[in-house]
Amino acid sequence: MSEIMTGPEVNLESWVDNIISKYPPKVAKKRRRHMVVREDGEAGCSQTIEANTRTVPGIITQRGCCYAGCKGVVIGPIGDMVHITHGPVGCGYYSWLTRRNMYKARDDKKNYMSYCFTTDMQDHDVIFGGEKKLAQAIREAAQIFKPAAISVHATCPVGLIGDDIHQVAKDMEKETGIPVMAFSCEGYKGVSQSAGHHIANNKLFTSAVGKVDEPQPEFTINILGEYNIGGDAWEIERVFEKCGIKVLSTFSGNMSYFEMEKAHNAKFNLVMCHRSINYLAEMMEKKYGIPWAKVNFIGPESMAKSMRKVAAFFNNDELTKRIEAVIEEEVENAKKGIEPYLKGLEGKRVMLFVGGSRAHHYQSVFRELGMEPVVAGYEFAHRDDYEGRHVIPTIKVDADSKNIEELKVEADPERYMPAIDEEYRKRLEEEGVLSNYDGMWADMGGGTLIIDDISHVELERLILDFRPDLICSGIKDKYVIEKFGVPSKQLHNYDYSGPYAGFKGAVNFARDIDMLINNPAWKLARAPWKDRSFLNASLNS
Amino acid sequence: MLHHTPDEISERHALKVNPAKTCQPIGAMYAALGVHGCLPHSHGSQGCCSYHRSHLTRHYKEPVMASTSSFTEGASVFGGGPNLRQSLKTIFQVYNPDIVAVHTTCLSETIGDDLPSIIKSAVEDKTVPEGKHVIHCNTPSYVGSHVTGYSNMAAGIVKCLCEKDETESKRINVIPGFTDPSDMRKIKGMLKEMKADFIMFPDTSGVLDTPQTAEYKMYPDGGAKISDIMRAGGSSLSLCLGKWSSEAAGVELEKKCSVPFRVLDLPIGVLATDRFVEAVSQELGLPVPKSIRDERGKLVDMLTDYQQYLYKKKVAIFGDPDTVIPMTEFLLSAGMMPKHIITGTPGKAFEKRIDSMMKEHGHDYEYNCSNSADLFYLHQLIKKEPVDLLIGNTYGKYIAAEENIPFVRFGFPILDRVGHSHFPKAGYMGGMHFISGVINTLLDKMDRETPEDMTMELVA
Incomplete structure (x- = not known):
């Protein structure tokens, strides 16, 4: 039993x-x-x-579709970009502000999160092709909004009618001087949102990451697969900054296009959502030698465990001490915050x-x-x-997965620079700290x-x-x-609600779960007369 | 939030920014939910169904059940026939609805799947069990808007279900436009008060406004019954409440079952409700009961009592044609000045109707009225010519915040406030509910902005 x-x-x-x-x-x-x-x-x-x-x-x-995984999940949160959905109005409309990924404008004040951009494809475009309309839409977006970059997302009919969105993107990048990335994330590709994650990862890797070299402090990390729902990324960043660790880029919650271009200068990648972003982590390791570790920022224990992985990676006594001190203080506060809710849960x-x-x-x-x-x-x-992850070699490629491109990545001859030596990397791998997800x-x-x-x-x-x-x-x-x-x-x-990540987030989470489970309103669902038969009721009255 | 929107109107030919409409299939899904025991089915990629269910759920805060043909790349190349057949087999065995309402998507439309023949063969080979129904309509997402999708499904319901009946019966069909269950309930309530014999479909009351009883029903008690819809072919008149969302069903009923139809506005505001009540009363020879007459009087009383807060107030309003048109008339009748009137749904008839309404009310002031418009354009209009009040769906809140305009939510979708499912905007009582919201919102701003050296008004 x-x-x-x-x-x-x-x-x-x-x-x-x-x-x-x-x-x-x-x-x-x-x-x-x-x-x-x-x-x-x-x-x-x-x-x-x-x-x-x-x-x-x-x-x-x-489940949803490939477009939802690409535009909705991975690309949509990049806040200083204009994301244009090429297709009928619905896809862009439904993915407009509904995922709650938050963004704060940087010094350039660019923030397009409250906007929804679409080519609103009409039957005429489906019959005669939508490339001209797309080019004009990109032109208008560049002129009116002057974003850091522009993305174009294909919806189902686009692939079927054969619009070459990649050529349009290339031409318009040249014309406007603004980077334009096109994503062939038609809804019918793959079997769920997952295909869209992969397509998004590939393009970010080839077209954005690695564009700007800029030396970074010793303890610099990226966080991958963290979408800043309800402000999660900000709480995680707060804790790392307190330890003296710089978070260079977060893919892609609260992400600026310019920070993405520099992401390869970080020393270490932390992977939160393994499913949606492990491709990028692996490709960045192959090309730039940046090791990655799977982390979990949800709950004080997991958060502390994840921070200790960072300590192990940098292997610096001073940093380790600082991390341990922060863990001690933050765990204690979180426990105090959670305590009142424990009895009811x-x-x-x-x-x-x-x-x-x-x-x-x-x-x-x-x-x-x-x-x-x-x-x-x-x-x-x-x-x-x-x-x-040990089962990856045994996963069968089928008709649906084989069409999602696997990029062949090689080490960059000049920029492949792991922050730790090979021997230590192997040791951490054996200990399950690096490149591992159980x-x-x-x-x-x-x-x-x-x-x-x-x-x-x-x-x-x-x-x-x-x-x-x-x-x-x-x-x-x-x-x-x-x-x-x-x-x-x-x-x-x-x-x-939120944030739920990190130490402060855990207290919010405990509060919200208590509210859900212990709310007396649930008991009202049963009316007092529910089990009384009509006959009894009339006799008693 | 919207501070990248330039003050001057931006010239655009291709880019839509902050749309004031969405695509057809969601309207078809909504209309199908207004049939009792019906499972809407989306013939396309999984994402469409998922997005529509999510969006309807956010508006209604209720379970919204629907299934999908789950297209893959293969189906997109070779056709979705096998997917639809498999869907019907799975659906009837696992979810056991009385009826499945299939609508297309831009994907299945582009590849040209032939729904009638796929469904016909599924009926013939008993994939569709006996006694069960499968109805369908075409909803290409690249034509019209969500309103068109509602209209197409309403017409599809007629095409697939209504039967011709020659026996004389003094009964009306009521086909409400794309509006909330609260309004549908209110319209039914008025008909019952008038003791009218009627059949209403689609009817989402009792489907998307259900009680919490700790007992889930996949097919809630509400919705138009299939047997009633079938009988609609024997009614003496169809009242189509909304040209954009209901006329097509009326036309279809006339074509198929020779039932004449009249197109009326949704009964929103005094005058449109008057026309509805008059039409029912005349067609069925029924008196207008005291309860309805009193309700009307109370609404007019409210308008005269509070006229000082409404008169000549400039308003921007956006939404679907069938709700925006009677609402604009309501505002005019209350002495307000609709200044910018916008719909995202295409169709020049929208401007024509608004123009003639303005003339009827003797207005000669400048106003802007557009179909196929978006909220970015509306915002720029407001920046150029400011207004005292904004009326529209939830997406208007960003404009309202940016420009500090009092904002009353109206139409579809309302994602961030409660009440629209239960408190109607239709009928005289609905008018009172709506106009109270307007007055209170304007008064809230007056109170909030009372200068510090003045005393806030106690009485208003």
């Missing part, structure tokens, strides 16, 4: 069999491979899951179905709050995000359940059969879950 239950007992294997039986046979076979009842010990180590494969048409999925069971890393990142902070993650899964992750597996032991790309019917059954105390998900699921009387926390947009 599983550890998942504190209420009525349900055998997880039978639960999976039962949910699978709801699908047509072929669909059932496919869905089965996306569900794993975790086992302990060696049996657990050999378990595998299927991920990053097609969602069966008709299934109500959380102890033993509560939580499920997480979100993103490509958040469903893992938030597990440790829940444990610190005394809560228990029992079922989890990603929306668009790959097998390595579940099982760890995935969600590592933290989800026996008796837990993992579900990839969860569907509506599976979510519904989980709620009915397990009655969790909290489910972390996104906007599409939030009110479904809450109509069951179960609170739901949006981990894409934080329910318009």
Whole structure:
């Protein structure tokens, strides 16, 4: 019997069999491979899951498209750029300010976050081609807004009608003198947002990173895969600056185009969202020799652990001392801040179905709050995000993934300069500090359940059969879950709150989770007359 | 926030900035949700469905269920027929709706998927179980706007479901425009008060304004019943409340079932509500009950009581044609001065209608009125000719903040305030609710900006 239950007992294997039986046979076979009842010990180590494969048409999925992963997630947060969506009006419109990635203008006062730019493609453009309109749109954007750079994002029809957005970008860069990057991120590419992340990484690597060489202080890092939702990046930056560490660029929350051009001058890359940005980390290591470490800034313990990776990397006594002092002070403050909420959260069971890393990142902070993650899964992750990076060589390339370009990267003859020597790098690698991610597996032991790309019917059954105390998900699921009387926390947009990262963020998070779970309003859902039959009611009155 | 917007009108031919419309499929999805037991289905990439569900959810704060054909690159090249067939198979077995309403996207439109024949074969080979319905409409995202998508699905509902019925029955069909469930509920309420025999569709009340009872229903109690929609072919008249979003369904009903139609405005404001009540009363030979007459009187009373805060106030208003037109008339009837009137939806008929409305009210002041416009242009108009009040959807808040203009939210979408799902803007009571919001917002600004050496007014 599983550890998942504190209420009525349900055998997880039978639960999976039962949910699978709801699908047509072929669909059932496919869905089965996306569900794993975790086992302990060696049996657990050999378990595998299927991920990053097609969602069966008709299934109500959380997933979005390639455009959403490229423009919406990775490129959209760069604040001093004008991002033009080339296509019908919808795609640009829906990705307008909805991800809550925040940006503060630098000295040049450029900040275009509140604007939405689109070519608003009409039937005429679909029939006769949209290249001229796109060129004119870029011209107008350059003249009116004078941004640091311009990006162009292709939507579904653009690829189908064959607009050469890359040539238009090249021509307009020449004409306007403003860098123009084009992204072929048509919505139908790949199987989810994930393809769009990769396409975005490739272009940033070839067209932005590495453009400006500028010597940096000894302790300079980049943070990759941190999108500054609700101001997360600012809290992380505060802590590193307190330690005397410079954060040069953050991909791509609160990111300025000019900082991106210099990113290769940092000594060390920290990878927060492995799924959306590991490509860039690997390519920067190959070309510039910048080692990377997977980190997690969510929850005081994970934050401290991540900071210690930085200490280990720079291996400087003074810095290590400063980092330890900051950890001691900040952890103590965070613990004090969290303490009042602990009693109300102890033993509560939580499920997480979100993103490509958040469903893992938030597990440790829940444990610190005394809560228990029992079922989890990603929306668009790959097998390595579940099982760890060691499975990457065994991941099969299929018809959907083979069309996403893998760049061939070689060491830059002049600028390949690792900040640590090879021997030390190897040692850190062996210790699991560098180039390593163990995935969600590592933290989800026996008796837990993992579900990839969860569907509506599976979510519904989980709620009915397990009655969790909290489910972390996104906007599409939030009110479904809450109509069951179960609170739901949006981990894409934080329910318009935050920051949740770092030490101060952890206190905000504890406050918000307490508010969700312990709000007396939930109890009102049951009306006093609910179970009284009409007959009794009229007799008593 | 919007300080990169130049004061002078920027010349543009290609770049749309801060659109005042979105694409067709979301309107089709919304209309389909107004049928009881219906699962809207988006025939295209996953992202479309995800974006539409997310956006509707942000506006309604309710579950918005819909499925997708999950196109991949292969389907985009070879056609999405197999994806739609697989979808229907999966949907009926797993989610068991009574009806699936399929709409296209720019992807499936560009490759030219033939929905009727794909659906026909799925019905013939029993992929669609007996007794279940699959309806469809075309919603190319590169034509019109979200309003066009609503209109196309409303017409699609008629095409696929309504049946011709020769028996004489004194009954009206009411096809409301793209508006909130609160308004649909209010319109139904007025019809019931008048004791009218009517069929209304689409009807999202009871679907997107449901109670919290700790019991989730995938297909909520509300929505127009399929059997009622089928009977609409036997009604004596269709009232299409909104030229842009409902006329097409009326035309289709006339073509298919010989039911004549009248196009009215959505009953927003005194005059448009008067016309609606009159039309129902005349067609069905019903008196206007005291409750409705009283409500009207109360609204007019409010307008006269507070006229000093409204008279000659300059207003900028933007949104969808079917809501902006009656609202502009409402503002005019309250003595206000609509100065900039903008819609993102294309169609010259918008300007024509506003122009004739201005003439009817005897106005000779300069005003700006545009279709296919965006909020960047509206902002520049406001910078040139400032206004006392801004009315529009949530995206207007950035203009309001930048220019310090009192702002009342109206239309779709409202992402950052509560109430629109439950408190109507339609009908006389809806007018009172809306105009209270206007007056209170103007008074809030007056209070806030009372000079320090003056005493804030106690009574207003």
